[in-house]
Amino acid sequence: MRASLPIAFLLSTLLTACASFKSEIPPSKHITQSGPLKVHPGLLGKPVPAELQPGSSLPAASPAPLAASATPEAPIKMDPVGLRTQRSVYFDLNSAAIKADYDSALRAHASYLAEHPKARVRIEGNADERGSADFNRHLGLKRAENVRATLASHGARKKQITIKTLGASNPKKTGHDEESWAENRRSDVVYERED
Numbered sequence: 001m002r003a004s005l006p007i008a009f010l011l012s013t014l015l016t017a018c019a020s021f022k023s024e025i026p027p028s029k030h031i032t033q034s035g036p037l038k039v040h041p042g043l044l045g046k047p048v049p050a051e052l053q054p055g056s057s058l059p060a061a062s063p064a065p066l067a068a069s070a071t072p073e074a075p076i077k078m079d080p081v082g083l084r085t086q087r088s089v090y091f092d093l094n095s096a097a098i099k100a101d102y103d104s105a106l107r108a109h110a111s112y113l114a115e116h117p118k119a120r121v122r123i124e125g126n127a128d129e130r131g132s133a134d135f136n137r138h139l140g141l142k143r144a145e146n147v148r149a150t151l152a153s154h155g156a157r158k159k160q161i162t163i164k165t166l167g168a169s170n171p172k173k174t175g176h177d178e179e180s181w182a183e184n185r186r187s188d189v190v191y192e193r194e195d
Contacts, residue, residue, distance in 0.1 A: 087189045096142035110154030120193040128181035136167035
């Protein structure tokens with residue numbers, strides 16, 4: 001009985017030490033994010049700067065934000081500067097259906113193209129590494145065609161838009177995990193001529 005008392009004391013000390021050590025472990029950087037706006041993984045778990053806190057106003061010297069809140073009630077507001085940052089449309093696995101999240105960005109691109117008849121874009125359809133080369137090329141092509149059709153339905157001229165399929169040959173991320181595959185299931189809007 002006496003031998004078990006030091007062991008119990010040692011075990012309780014170790015558990016206490018482990019419990020206090022556990023609180024010092026940083027949060028996981030592998031948090032899945034959905035939607036068109038993503039946070040850089042290095043910023044996850046960091047406090048929100050005071051100027052971006054709800055209810056605070058931006059300083060007078062800072063530029064206006066590029067996009068409004070991405071809540072379902074208020075769609076993203078796109079401006080010509082925002083067109084430069086919202087150039088990828090992401091897709092679900094084995095799907096070429098465009099999500100509603102990208103409608104405002106595609107409308108903004110179509111509006112720019114309608115206002116600038118000499119502007120030209122190339123839509124590059126991509127797929128992740130899973131699947132055969134033929135399947136990935138076909139899926140990339142279908143994704144590019146759907147983006148082109150959406151731009152045309154929002155007012156862009158078809159002659160302003162060319163498409164290209166890259167299949168899995170142009171990965172944005174080279175990992176072999178869901179986060180990398182999600183980044184590679186996309187179509188990119190590439191401006192060949194912006195005038």
